[in-house]
Each structure stands twice: as structure tokens, then as C-alpha cells.
Amino acid sequence: MHLVGADRFAQQSISGMLEGSSYAIQGYANPIQFLDRFDAGPGCVVLELRMPQMSGIELQARLGDAKPPLSIVFISDCPDVPSAVQAIKAGALDFLVKPVTAAALRDAIDRAVATDRARRTARADSEQARERYATLSPQERRVCRLAGDGLLNKQIAWELDLAEQTVRVYRSRAMRKLGVDNLAHLVRFLVCLDM
Structure with a gap:
């Protein structure tokens, strides 16, 4: 799981909420650091809505061409309905408003990881089908x-x-x-x- 834009305290808080889960958390202080290091592996991306250098919505747009599409969950410290609608329309799987409960966060991440797995499986099946069809x-x-x-x-x-x-x-x-x-x-x- 990739956590982008959260400060050190928020990263520790989220890590604590996910304690006991099987998720390895990789934190990135800002979107630029994430883009420089991201390897498009399996899992999900948890984005803060408001970040320095680039908003979560802008980062989501930059990641829009990933194949398979990335499973994205947004977290925001203020209920911003237009941004939430925009994020969901662009493919985000969830939009959580702080303070987030551990159960809500785990549920959102579980759904995002399950969606990512399903997309990767479907993509692999499609590639195998194309090879046989050829x-x-x-x-x-x-x-x-x-x-x-x-x-x-x-x-x-x-x-x-x-x-x-x-x-x-x-x-x-x-x-x-x-x-x-x-x-x-x-x-x-x-x-x-x-x-």
C-alpha cells in the first residue's frame, strides 16, 4: 500500500490503524517523491486530497494511464464535495473524511486491494486470451x-x-x-x- 502526502504523524497514525493487517505501507512525503519512486506494483494508493506541489486530484490525473488502473482511496481533512465527486468520477474507489476510523480505513483499503487483484487477474487473462487468439x-x-x-x-x-x-x-x-x-x-x- 502506498500512502502519499500524509505527514509523519498521519503516516504513523494510519500505520497504527492497520496494525495486524498484512499490508506493507510505503509512505511518500509528497507527490513528486511518489512519482519518482513508484513501481506500479500490486496494492493500492491512499492519497491526501491537499498536498504541497500537486493536489491529490492532479496526481490522480497523472496516474490515469496506468495499466491496469490503480486502486485509489482519497483521504481529506475537510469535506469537499466537488473534489470527492471529481475523484470518484475519475476512478477513485473511496473518499474518506478525517477523522477516519480504523474500520473504515481497513474496509476501504481491503476493497481497493481486492479491486486491484481482480483488475490484474482480468488483465493477465486477457493477455493470455490474446496470445491464444493470435x-x-x-x-x-x-x-x-x-x-x-x-x-x-x-x-x-x-x-x-x-x-x-x-x-x-x-x-x-x-x-x-x-x-x-x-x-x-x-x-x-x-x-x-x-x-
Whole structure:
């Protein structure tokens, strides 16, 4: 977990609230230090809304292109509704107003870490799907896409001007290469591919 912008006292306070959890906390005094050292590893980022050199909202915007997107939780010492709305619309998972209870902080971080894990898993699955899809011939790809759209073999044959038996062969080869064994799995595979 990365904690950005909190002073030493706040970092110690947050560390105390998370005592007993499995989170390793890396503190950064300001956004510039964070940007210089951040490695985009798993976890989440807890941002103070108001920081020197750059606001939490500005830092969030700079981090917006990270792949997968970073799980961000904001903490603020004043209830700033427009900033909270802006942060959430830009993808922040939570916006906590100080004083924050240990339970609320743990819950927000647990959700952010779970979201980060899910995003990383989905990204890895999508990359594996792309690698397997790349092994298909162009005709196998066409057949898969049309099958995924719900067309029957005879409709695919008519669409691609092929014999129905040829469509069956392409479809069978493609499904074997993709590691799917029925139409429902093929559709899920294609959805994962498009993520």
C-alpha cells in the first residue's frame, strides 16, 4: 500500500490503524517523491486530497494511464464535495473524511486491494486470451467471431461462402487452439479478449 502526502504523524497514525493487517505501507512525503519512486506494483494508493506541489486530484490525473488502473482511496481533512465527486468520477474507489476510523480505513483499503487483484487477474487473462487468439488463422478468427455472435454453422457457411463441413473443421480447430470446449466458453473467451 502506498500512502502519499500524509505527514509523519498521519503516516504513523494510519500505520497504527492497520496494525495486524498484512499490508506493507510505503509512505511518500509528497507527490513528486511518489512519482519518482513508484513501481506500479500490486496494492493500492491512499492519497491526501491537499498536498504541497500537486493536489491529490492532479496526481490522480497523472496516474490515469496506468495499466491496469490503480486502486485509489482519497483521504481529506475537510469535506469537499466537488473534489470527492471529481475523484470518484475519475476512478477513485473511496473518499474518506478525517477523522477516519480504523474500520473504515481497513474496509476501504481491503476493497481497493481486492479491486486491484481482480483488475490484474482480468488483465493477465486477457493477455493470455490474446496470445491464444493470435495462433488462429484469419478464417478461424472469422468463424469464431460469427459463432460468438450466435450464428449457426450453416449461417456462417453462407456468410463466408464456405461449405458447412469446412466451417465445422475451422470451428473445431479454433476451439481446440483456444482451449474452449463449447459455445458458452467461446463467448466468454471472446468477451475476455475484448477487455
